[in-house]
Amino acid sequence: MVAAGAFDELWGASRNRAPRAGFEALAAWLRDLPPAELDRRQQAAEAAFRSLGITFAVYGDEQAAERIIPFDIIPRIFTSGEWAALAAGLEQRVRAINAFLDDVYGERRILADGAIPADIVLGNAQYCAPCAGMRPPHGIHAHICGIDMVRTGPDDFWVLEDNARTPSGVSYMLENREAMLRLCPELFELLDVEPVDSYPELLRDTLHSVAPARAKGAVCVLLTPGHHNSAYYEHSFLADNMGIELVEGSDLEVDDDIVWMRTIDGPVRVDVIYRRIDDAFLDPLFFRPDSLLGVPGLLAAYLAGNVTLVNAPGTGIADDKAIYSYMPEIVRYYTGEEPKLRNVETWRCRERDALRYTLDHLEELVVKPVDGSGGYGMLVGPTAPRADLERFRAMLKAEPHRYIAQPTLALSTVPTFTERGVAPRHVDFRPFVLTGADGFRIVPGGLTRVALREGSLVVNSSQGGGTKDSFILSPTPQGG
Amino acid sequence: MLSRTAANLYWIGRYMERAEFACRLIEATIRLSALGHPGDAEPAWRSALSVVGAEDSFAAAGEGLTPFNATRYLMLTEENGGSIRSCIAAARDNARAARTALTVEVWQAINRAWQVVRGRSSPGGVQNALNLVEELKAEMRGFEGAVGRMLRTEGFWFLRLGSVIERSDNTARLIDVKYYLLLPPGQVVGGTLDRDQWTTILQTVAARTAYRHLYQGPLQPWLVAELLLLRREMPRSLAASADTTVNLLSALAGRTGRQGPADRLARKRSARLEDTQIGAVLQSGLHEWLHDQIRDNAALDEAIARQFRFG
Numbered sequence A: 001m002v003a004a005g006a007f008d009e010l011w012g013a014s015r016n017r018a019p020r021a022g023f024e025a026l027a028a029w030l031r032d033l034p035p036a037e038l039d040r041r042q043q044a045a046e047a048a049f050r051s052l053g054i055t056f057a058v059y060g061d062e063q064a065a066e067r068i069i070p071f072d073i074i075p076r077i078f079t080s081g082e083w084a085a086l087a088a089g090l091e092q093r094v095r096a097i098n099a100f101l102d103d104v105y106g107e108r109r110i111l112a113d114g115a116i117p118a119d120i121v122l123g124n125a126q127y128c129a130p131c132a133g134m135r136p137p138h139g140i141h142a143h144i145c146g147i148d149m150v151r152t153g154p155d156d157f158w159v160l161e162d163n164a165r166t167p168s169g170v171s172y173m174l175e176n177r178e179a180m181l182r183l184c185p186e187l188f189e190l191l192d193v194e195p196v197d198s199y200p201e202l203l204r205d206t207l208h209s210v211a212p213a214r215a216k217g218a219v220c221v222l223l224t225p226g227h228h229n230s231a232y233y234e235h236s237f238l239a240d241n242m243g244i245e246l247v248e249g250s251d252l253e254v255d256d257d258i259v260w261m262r263t264i265d266g267p268v269r270v271d272v273i274y275r276r277i278d279d280a281f282l283d284p285l286f287f288r289p290d291s292l293l294g295v296p297g298l299l300a301a302y303l304a305g306n307v308t309l310v311n312a313p314g315t316g317i318a319d320d321k322a323i324y325s326y327m328p329e330i331v332r333y334y335t336g337e338e339p340k341l342r343n344v345e346t347w348r349c350r351e352r353d354a355l356r357y358t359l360d361h362l363e364e365l366v367v368k369p370v371d372g373s374g375g376y377g378m379l380v381g382p383t384a385p386r387a388d389l390e391r392f393r394a395m396l397k398a399e400p401h402r403y404i405a406q407p408t409l410a411l412s413t414v415p416t417f418t419e420r421g422v423a424p425r426h427v428d429f430r431p432f433v434l435t436g437a438d439g440f441r442i443v444p445g446g447l448t449r450v451a452l453r454e455g456s457l458v459v460n461s462s463q464g465g466g467t468k469d470s471f472i473l474s475p476t477p478q479g480g
Numbered sequence B: 001m002l003s004r005t006a007a008n009l010y011w012i013g014r015y016m017e018r019a020e021f022a023c024r025l026i027e028a029t030i031r032l033s034a035l036g037h038p039g040d041a042e043p044a045w046r047s048a049l050s051v052v053g054a055e056d057s058f059a060a061a062g063e064g065l066t067p068f069n070a071t072r073y074l075m076l077t078e079e080n081g082g083s084i085r086s087c088i089a090a091a092r093d094n095a096r097a098a099r100t101a102l103t104v105e106v107w108q109a110i111n112r113a114w115q116v117v118r119g120r121s122s123p124g125g126v127q128n129a130l131n132l133v134e135e136l137k138a139e140m141r142g143f144e145g146a147v148g149r150m151l152r153t154e155g156f157w158f159l160r161l162g163s164v165i166e167r168s169d170n171t172a173r174l175i176d177v178k179y180y181l182l183l184p185p186g187q188v189v190g191g192t193l194d195r196d197q198w199t200t201i202l203q204t205v206a207a208r209t210a211y212r213h214l215y216q217g218p219l220q221p222w223l224v225a226e227l228l229l230l231r232r233e234m235p236r237s238l239a240a241s242a243d244t245t246v247n248l249l250s251a252l253a254g255r256t257g258r259q260g261p262a263d264r265l266a267r268k269r270s271a272r273l274e275d276t277q278i279g280a281v282l283q284s285g286l287h288e289w290l291h292d293q294i295r296d297n298a299a300l301d302e303a304i305a306r307q308f309r310f311g
Helices: A024-032 A035-052 A080-104 A118-122 A170-183 A185-190 A199-209 A232-242 A298-303 A327-335 A352-360 A386-398 B003-035 B038-051 B055-061 B067-075 B084-097 B104-117 B126-148 B154-182 B192-204 B208-215 B221-229 B238-256 B261-274 B278-284 B286-307
Strands: A071-078 A144-153 A156-163 A220-223 A245-247 A252-255 A258-263 A266-269 A272-275 A308-310 A365-369 A403-407 A413-418 A421-430 A432-436 A439-442 A447-451 A465-472
Touching: A024 A071, A024 A185, A035 A071, A035 A170, A035 A413, A071 A080, A071 A170, A071 A413, A071 A421, A080 A144, A080 A156, A080 A327, A080 A432, A080 A439, A170 A185, A170 A199, A170 A232, A170 A447, A170 A465, A199 A220, A199 A232, A199 A272, A199 A432, A199 A439, A220 A232, A232 A245, A252 A298, A258 A298, A258 B003, A298 A308, A352 A386, A352 A403, A413 A447, A413 A465, B003 B038, B003 B067, B003 B084, B003 B104, B003 B126, B003 B154, B003 B192, B038 B055, B038 B067, B038 B154, B055 B067, B067 B084, B067 B126, B084 B104, B104 B126, B126 B154, B154 B192, B154 B221, B154 B238, B154 B286, B192 B208, B192 B221, B208 B221, B221 B238, B221 B278, B238 B261, B238 B286, B261 B286, B278 B286
Parallel strands: A071 A465, A220 A245, A220 A272, A272 A308
Antiparallel strands: A144 A156, A144 A421, A144 A432, A252 A258, A258 A266, A365 A403, A413 A421, A421 A447, A432 A439, A447 A465
């Protein structure tokens, strides 16, 4: 429904007549490529992904326990100017997120100053009370952030969500590029594309930089919930490309607040754990006692400063949807600057006026649970059936504090290969920001997710979304 | 290397070897039951089930002992943990868990073998079953080839160790089930059925032409036994498997700088087999001797798991 009025990143407002400046080469490539050839390459991409086993599991879908995420071979492009502006904004935002985390688990100045309400932080389920007073090495809590962005116009970028816990998807950024290099090599001659393949090295450097002080030649590992987890492929891919061990909870043990991994040569001391397990499952002694995924004693080892957890426990307080609405204040408070990236207007339904507005405009809004993710349990007002609207109306009245509402954005579109030829589809974008002891590292690229169904705004892979490669163009000598 | 990863690799080796052995067993049994009289099919399949220790579970499943049912049970039945399908599924599960320790090539070989059996519930007629066996054997060769191109480091050695321990067990079981055909030594031999049985045994361990090359004479039961138990030239013999086990464990010890009980057990077994003459084995009782071998092999398997903390 929104496609008609949406901003198209290739054609702008020209209605397919003239590509935007900088996009002429892609438009020509798309025009000259015979549909049959496009089709052949699309099939080849899917076959390659399946044979490599690049799959993900959808919860509650036992039949398709291992599906591949649909990959679209028409790339999405950012000019170097667009990227420079985005990258500056991302750095500012992530700097603020880490300062905020260091503060709320430390001095709590922002709460004392009343810049945001204290109860929304300290009373939040995402606030990790045992971590209060704990300062991880260099004061960095969120070493890896995957900031979800959407776009509505040439210069209109919005942050939809700050994923500061265990953001996934970076393996698709890397594998999609490999697929593009194999299937469309001519595109890389037409366009000067920034490489993304240094990500695993940068991540490894980041992990090493935040090791506890004692560690010389720190031992870093990646902790996975196991090979039945939906993101297991990514875990194995990253561990492999960083050359570090991929461990499960049962491979680790904590003795006297020191973490050891069981190897064929005996126990080896572990210094840094890039954990891809949620807080709740990290340590059955502290969090969910029924968790078999974590390691008993891990949190105590972390609090004793003997191991660095990446990301630190409790970072969920920074990407909580209730905190999200305060991000502009948080950025101003810690950086002293105006936010470079915009926040989507958000009605906090816990507030009486906001709830009334939400109920009165339900057909125009997107309603999300504050603790939800993956596109589950949300309402897209303009396309929702009557019954869903009524169901949400009742839920909002019963538990208003569990929801926020946002306007439905006219997400930008990008030409996408569909069953009926090339057509515009809505996209979002998740770049990955690394924060180490020695500063920020942002690989020029990210994960572009595309809603494959016509008119759909839901891009989550669990909800039928696909992915595209994201090309960041190099700056030209003239400064293009 | 993580102990769990080592265990995953070891079990990939065991399960893939077990699947390959089941392929050959089915192929040879189809041949045997086709050669004999109509009434010979049932004992041939009963014996095949018994080789892989599936006689009881097959009977409990309540199906009639027909060639089709037995083939399906050995090949595709999910409830049979030793079926080819179950073995490949288990190998693939271990491979997923140890993905970072495998080359893409090895993973793809296992994944391809899985694509052959997944979703299949019937072997079809005899010809289809043979085609399926042929297809699976080709995938197994692909797997062997991919493993052969791995770096000679812990990963390779644990994979091979699993294969060779499994192989010792399979060979001993095969001969144990058929041992009544090889005994008593003094008896006149040469009936047509017996000849077919020996050929079946040799075919199951891919040794038909090997026998001809080494002995250059008619099939003799004690020579078949010698070939499969004691000849070091024969890669599936107990003696060759025992030697390989020693070598793989030494390679691991060279890397980790430590030896343990598994190394000692393996060396003792290898030396014992070196001093063994086939005549003495047959004299003292092949069945008992084979049971000792199966028990020693299981003890070695446990020692390996303890030594490398498989957990």
